[in-house]
Amino acid sequence: ENEMTSGRRNWIAPLALLLTVPAGLASAQVADIELGRAIAEQHCAACHAIGPDDESPMAEAPAFRDLHENYPIEYLAESLAEGIMVGHPEMPVFVLDPMQIEGFLAYLKSLEPTD
Numbered sequence: 001e002n003e004m005t006s007g008r009r010n011w012i013a014p015l016a017l018l019l020t021v022p023a024g025l026a027s028a029q030v031a032d033i034e035l036g037r038a039i040a041e042q043h044c045a046a047c048h049a050i051g052p053d054d055e056s057p058m059a060e061a062p063a064f065r066d067l068h069e070n071y072p073i074e075y076l077a078e079s080l081a082e083g084i085m086v087g088h089p090e091m092p093v094f095v096l097d098p099m100q101i102e103g104f105l106a107y108l109k110s111l112e113p114t115d
Helices: 003-043 064-069 073-082 098-110
Strands: none
Touching (some): 064 073, 064 098
């Protein structure tokens, strides 16, 4: 073994680790989005359009794909942790745990246009 071979081996392992991180992050993000979609289906779909092109069953309920036009999606995190309360009786109050909030916000962000 010479100096060149030894030096090459020293950077291959860190490079291999870096190349695997994005794939792991991508699968975690997909899992978050799927969790968020399930929460939306369970708690929200009766009134809100929760997909990229569906209509809200309740006309006054904003479509989730449009929420980012009113404010950054991250602003919902605190309300989701404490229980969303709005000024109409039809909206149920529910509280999400931190993992559910992360997933729900990831799902809402996945609905934003990427153009």
